[in-house]
Amino acid sequence: xxxxxxxxxxxxxxxxxxxxxxxxxxxxxxxxxxxxxxxxxxxxxxxxxxxxxxxxxxxxxxxxxxxxxxxxxxxxxxxxxxxxxxxxxxxxxxxxxxxxxxxxxxxxxxxxxxxxxxxxxxxxxxxxxx
Amino acid sequence: xxxxxxxxxxxxxxxxxxxxxxxxxxxxxxxxxxxxxxxxxxxxxxxxxxxxxxxxxxxxxxxxxxxxxxxxxxxxxxxxxxxxxxxxxxxxxxxxxxxxxxxxxxxxxxxxxxxxxxxxxxxxxxxxxx
Numbered sequence: 001x002x003x004x005x006x007x008x009x010x011x012x013x014x015x016x017x018x019x020x021x022x023x024x025x026x027x028x029x030x031x032x033x034x035x036x037x038x039x040x041x042x043x044x045x046x047x048x049x050x051x052x053x054x055x056x057x058x059x060x061x062x063x064x065x066x067x068x069x070x071x072x073x074x075x076x077x078x079x080x081x082x083x084x085x086x087x088x089x090x091x092x093x094x095x096x097x098x099x100x101x102x103x104x105x106x107x108x109x110x111x112x113x114x115x116x117x118x119x120x121x122x123x124x125x126x127x128x129x130x
Numbered sequence: 131x132x133x134x135x136x137x138x139x140x141x142x143x144x145x146x147x148x149x150x151x152x153x154x155x156x157x158x159x160x161x162x163x164x165x166x167x168x169x170x171x172x173x174x175x176x177x178x179x180x181x182x183x184x185x186x187x188x189x190x191x192x193x194x195x196x197x198x199x200x201x202x203x204x205x206x207x208x209x210x211x212x213x214x215x216x217x218x219x220x221x222x223x224x225x226x227x228x229x230x231x232x233x234x235x236x237x238x239x240x241x242x243x244x245x246x247x248x249x250x251x252x253x254x255x256x257x258x259x260x
Contacts, residue, residue: 055173
């Protein structure tokens, strides 16, 4: 996995196609799905079966976020302008968050989680993703 | 369809699930897919068949953009913080564009297409999408 993705996130769950990871930014509950296809950059680099599976995993991640935290809106995005390895952001947004209504990227300095809080959230999300 | 989506875009093609429209911003070749499910806000508000179809249409839009314009990266996103009606952005990015490597939303003032140019691009994309 790309070193920056690894460094900025913690493990949540291994789904059939993707590693689900939690972004270490307490401003937003923010999952990242990283398909275990390290040479790929685009959704359309996946074959049709993997694309369908990715959609199922986006849906699972979305449902898990909504079950565990309060969200007014989900943001789902595959950008990859900075980190080229294919990854999908699934972010729970609230109208009181640090960037609302703007997209989160580059909007506010990352905010560290209190000690243990990211791991606790990751465990709760993993239960819903499993 | 949401009035703002309609006002900012022109028609490209009617896909089985979505209207494909071209954003009127010459900074980026930018398609928007609007599923004909006007009451929905989230991808997970779609049923499983529609989600799978949306993934196929995202792929078709991505392939059409790459066939018609030069792109270094595709950006695919369902945000909806400003316009709540479910819609998916499929944007062709280049390293020389007005926002690179940032996301496009809010990054640069929209740039009008020269007269007729948006319609010509929409026709070329429609041929690839059809």
